[in-house]
Amino acid sequence: MPSPRQTLITLFAGLLLLSSMEASAAGKCDRLVVTGSPDAPPYLWRDPQDPAHLMGANADLLKEAAAQMGVKVELLYGGKRSQALEEVRTGRMDLLADTPLNNNELESLDFIHPPIAQNEIMVWTRVGHAQPFNSLAELHGHPGAISEKTRITPGFDNAIKEHLTLEKQPNLTQAFQKLMLGQVEFVLAGRYAGMALVQTLAMAKDLQSQPLPLDRPGLYLALSFNSACNDPWLRGQLAKKMTELAASGRSSEAIAHNLELWKAQLQQPTSAIKQ
Known part of the structure; x- marks a missing residue:
C-alpha cells in the first residue's frame, strides 16, 4: 500500500497534468480568422472605411463572445459569398460568421448551435x-x-x-x-x-x-474541419456563448445598432454599398 506521502505526490502530479491539458486545450487557438457574406447587412457587410474587413451585428456579437473566451477575432473580407465559403472550407480561414444551415456543407463544416442570429x-x-x-x-x-x-x-x-x-x-x-x-x-x-x-x-x-414572416433562416457560425482551431474546447465554448446570446436579447440590440449604422452609410453620397 502506498504511503500517504506517495499518494499525495501522485495526486499532485495528476492535478498538474490535468491543468496542463486544460491549458493546452484552451490555448490551442488564440486567434480566429473569420469571414462571411460581404453583402448581408445588418448582420455582416464590407466596411466601407476599411474594405479588407467586415462589420455588422454578427461581427460585434462574435467579437464579444471571443473576448470572453480569451480568443482574438479578425473578420476579413474573403470575396463574395461563394468565395468566402471556399476560404473556410479549405481551412485558409477558420470560421464563417453568418451561414445558413446547409446539409451539403456538413462534410466540411461544424455548425455551432444555436444560430448567432435569425433573419425574418x-x-x-x-x-x-x-x-x-x-x-x-x-x-x-x-x-x-x-x-x-x-x-x-x-x-x-x-x-x-x-x-x-x-x-x-x-x-x-x-x-x-x-x-x-x-x-x-x-x-x-x-x-x-x-x-x-x-x-x-x-x-x-x-x-x-405584411405582418407575418414566411421564413426564419438562422445564421450560424461554422468552423472548418480543416482549421487548426477546430477542437472540442472551442466548439463547446462557442456553443455556450451562442446559447447565452440567445437568452440575453443582446442579438436584437446588435442588430438595431448596426441597422442604424448601415442606414447612415446608405445616406452618404460616397457609399458604394448597394443591396
Missing part, C-alpha cells in the same frame, strides 16, 4: 394593397421578386420554386423599384434589410411589410 423573410407590398399576402398559398399566381442575395431556408426555397413565380433581381434596390413601378405585386426580403432600404430610398410611405 417578409412579404413586402405597396401600401394599400388589398390582397392578403400572409402565406405561400395567397401569393400563388401573383408576380413577385426576390434579390439574389436574400438567403432563405432550403425547405422554403423548394416551396417557392414549386408554387411561386418570382423574378430574381441582382439586389434588393432593384426588386423594390419593380414593386414601386407595379411590375410585380410583392417582394420577398428580410425584415431589417427591407426596413432600412425603404426608409433610405424614401419609399416608407409607399411600401410596407
Whole structure:
C-alpha cells in the first residue's frame, strides 16, 4: 500500500497534468480568422472605411463572445459569398460568421448551435394593397421578386420554386423599384434589410411589410474541419456563448445598432454599398 506521502505526490502530479491539458486545450487557438457574406447587412457587410474587413451585428456579437473566451477575432473580407465559403472550407480561414444551415456543407463544416442570429423573410407590398399576402398559398399566381442575395431556408426555397413565380433581381434596390413601378405585386426580403432600404430610398410611405414572416433562416457560425482551431474546447465554448446570446436579447440590440449604422452609410453620397 502506498504511503500517504506517495499518494499525495501522485495526486499532485495528476492535478498538474490535468491543468496542463486544460491549458493546452484552451490555448490551442488564440486567434480566429473569420469571414462571411460581404453583402448581408445588418448582420455582416464590407466596411466601407476599411474594405479588407467586415462589420455588422454578427461581427460585434462574435467579437464579444471571443473576448470572453480569451480568443482574438479578425473578420476579413474573403470575396463574395461563394468565395468566402471556399476560404473556410479549405481551412485558409477558420470560421464563417453568418451561414445558413446547409446539409451539403456538413462534410466540411461544424455548425455551432444555436444560430448567432435569425433573419425574418417578409412579404413586402405597396401600401394599400388589398390582397392578403400572409402565406405561400395567397401569393400563388401573383408576380413577385426576390434579390439574389436574400438567403432563405432550403425547405422554403423548394416551396417557392414549386408554387411561386418570382423574378430574381441582382439586389434588393432593384426588386423594390419593380414593386414601386407595379411590375410585380410583392417582394420577398428580410425584415431589417427591407426596413432600412425603404426608409433610405424614401419609399416608407409607399411600401410596407405584411405582418407575418414566411421564413426564419438562422445564421450560424461554422468552423472548418480543416482549421487548426477546430477542437472540442472551442466548439463547446462557442456553443455556450451562442446559447447565452440567445437568452440575453443582446442579438436584437446588435442588430438595431448596426441597422442604424448601415442606414447612415446608405445616406452618404460616397457609399458604394448597394443591396
